[in-house]
Amino acid sequence: AQTVTQSQPEMSVQEAETVTLSCTYDTSESDYYLFWYKQPPSRQMILVIRQEAYKQQNATENRFSVNFQKAAKSFSLKISDSQLGDAAMYFCAYRGNAGNMLTFGGGTRLMVKP
Amino acid sequence: GAVVSQHPSWVICKSGTSVKIECRSLDFQATTMFWYRQFPKQSLMLMATSNEGSKATYEQGVEKDKFLINHASLTLSTLTVTSAHPEDSSFYICSAASGTASRYFGPGTRLTVT
Numbered sequence A: 001a002q003t004v005t006q007s008q009p010e011m012s013v014q015e016a017e018t019v020t021l022s023c024t025y026d027t028s029e030s031d032y033y034l035f036w037y038k039q040p041p042s043r044q045m046i047l048v049i050r051q052e053a054y055k056q057q058n059a060t061e062n063r064f065s066v067n068f069q070k071a072a073k074s075f076s077l078k079i080s081d082s083q084l085g086d087a088a089m090y091f092c093a094y095r096g097n098a099g100n101m102l103t104f105g106g107g108t109r110l111m112v113k114p
Numbered sequence B: 001g002a003v004v005s006q007h008p009s010w011v012i013c014k015s016g017t018s019v020k021i022e023c024r025s026l027d028f029q030a031t032t033m034f035w036y037r038q039f040p041k042q043s044l045m046l047m048a049t050s051n052e053g054s055k056a057t058y059e060q061g062v063e064k065d066k067f068l069i070n071h072a073s074l075t076l077s078t079l080t081v082t083s084a085h086p087e088d089s090s091f092y093i094c095s096a097a098s099g100t101a102s103r104y105f106g107p108g109t110r111l112t113v114t
Helices: none
Strands: A003-005 A010-014 A019-021 A024-026 A032-039 A046-052 A064-069 A074-079 A088-096 A108-113 B004-007 B010-013 B019-025 B032-038 B044-051 B067-073 B076-081 B090-097 B103-105 B109-113
Touching: A003 A088, A010 A019, A019 A108, A024 A074, A032 A064, A032 A074, A046 A064, A046 A074, A074 A088, B004 B090, B010 B019, B019 B032, B019 B090, B019 B109, B032 B067, B032 B076, B044 B067, B076 B090
Parallel strands: A010 A108, B010 B109
Antiparallel strands: A003 A024, A019 A074, A032 A046, A032 A088, A064 A074, A088 A108, B004 B019, B019 B076, B032 B044, B032 B090, B067 B076, B090 B103, B090 B109
């Protein structure tokens, strides 16, 4: 079974600074998808960024980028120029190529200090 | 992006009663819907996966007779918590998928059983 681990329960960053959230996963599959979701206080899950395992290039979405290390099974999220609105729970998630279900990590609570 | 709605957003019920939560995909046909449960400050735990017109597949440890899932159409899935007890109080989130495309999450339903 696939597992997703987020080793940082909480992180803090100063507004306008950069922060990196860690995620590791375990799988025997070669093709899969990785995601970062944001869950603000409203609890609505919002997709931040998505990475296909077959792509070597790291995904980027504006201030959000990932460092995908397939061999190390690592998938970290970098948030640049942090904003107060970035404060939320962040979940790393895995989905197999043929599968339907998402496996979530335990989450990292990000606090942004003004 | 695609929109998924949930109703109600918050429900309070008495112990022993049943409560139904609806999940609708508003602008796309959801071949698969997922139901998650989230306790405070914890990650999302998959309860069951349902495909339109088929019986739901429940995760290990989830009582299928207690958490009834119906996916009668491509735009509606319902979760009924039968004979609810205080320990069933939680945040329930649905997610909808069309084929193997991205997952779209509903805003969640907070269930409080008194």
